[in-house]
Amino acid sequence: xxxxxxxxxxxxCQVAQELLGKILVYGENKLMITxxxxxxxxxxxxxxxxxxxxxxxxxxxxxxxxTYVYFIYGMYYCLNFVTEEEGFPAxxxxxxxxxxxxxxxxxxxxxxxxxxRYLNITTQHNGIDITKNDxxxxxxxxxxxxxxxxxxxxxxVGLDKYWRYLxxx
DNA sequence: ACCCCGATCGTA
DNA sequence: ACGATCGGGGTT
Numbered sequence: 001x002x003x004x005x006x007x008x009x010x011x012x013c014q015v016a017q018e019l020l021g022k023i024l025v026y027g028e029n030k031l032m033i034t035x036x037x038x039x040x041x042x043x044x045x046x047x048x049x050x051x052x053x054x055x056x057x058x059x060x061x062x063x064x065x066x067t068y069v070y071f072i073y074g075m076y077y078c079l080n081f082v083t084e085e086e087g088f089p090a091x092x093x094x095x096x097x098x099x100x101x102x103x104x105x106x107x108x109x110x111x112x113x114x115x116x117r118y119l120n121i122t123t124q125h126n127g128i129d130i131t132k133n134d135x136x137x138x139x140x141x142x143x144x145x146x147x148x149x150x151x152x153x154x155x156x157v158g159l160d161k162y163w164r165y166l167x168x169x
Numbered sequence: 170a171c172c173c174c175g176a177t178c179g180t181a
Numbered sequence: 182a183c184g185a186t187c188g189g190g191g192t193t
Contacts, residue, residue: 039176046176056189073177074186080176093176113177154176171193181182 003138005131008064012038012083013163016092019081020167021143024097026119026136032143034108035096037152038163039080041089046158049089059127060089067136069116069126076113077122081130081138095153095164 003022008015016036024031039047048057048070059068060082068080068091080091097115099107109115116122130137145167152164 037176048176051190054190070176071188072175074175074188076177076186078176095176111177117178152176156175172191173189175187175189178185180184 001140003065003131003140005063005065008081008083008131009085010064010083012040012090012092015081015083016163017147017165019092019094019138020147020165021141021145023100023139023141024094025139026121028101029119030100031097031109031115032100033094033096034098034145034167034169035094035110036165037093037095038083038161039091039093040163041084044158044161046152046155047089053089057089060091062086065129065131067125067128067130069121069123071123072113077116078112079116079119079121079125096166 016038019033019036022033042050049060053061059066063086064083066082068082069077071077080093082091084090095112096110109118147165147167149162150164151159
């Protein structure tokens with residue numbers, strides 16, 4: 001079944017863990033999520049919203065279940081889903097997926113930049129309500145994956161939090 | 170107006 | 182270990 005707003009309006013790490021094994025549908029593409037990271041509020045120094053509201057991070061302060069797409073390193077885009085109650089800035093970064101399309105035998109896309117490059121996701125896809133879109137949504141196929149909790153990647157602060165969730169293959 | 174640097178990736 | 186590449190955000 002399709003994931004609804006209630007799924008995302010919860011503690012971010014719970015959402016990040018439960019997104020593992022869920023199916024991301026984007027047009028004709030079906031991808032199984034295999035790696036996520038939590039970024040949680042103004043007390044998390046690695047969170048884009050750590051220093052408050054800006055034009056870029058504004059979507060993180062809104063209602064859960066929306067996309068947050070940002071541009072990074074001059075070359076890459078990264079896809080997140082907003083979590084928690086409106087007013088509390090938090091999101092889950094999608095770091096890894098497995099391609100489910102039958103003609104492509106379960107290829108792994110490891111890394112948030114590669115995922116967006118593969119799907120052609122850009123900042124034009126920022127702020128899409130993932131719970132009310134027929135072309136871009138998530139659904140639960142009942143897959144439960146074991147995972148390990150690890151430090152997040154590519155940051156210099158907040159490394160004490162093990163908020164990266166990697167599914168065991 | 171200016172400057173630094175980043176939730177990355179591919180190559181070395 | 183490092184270069185490519187450029188917008189965001191803080192500072193002047």
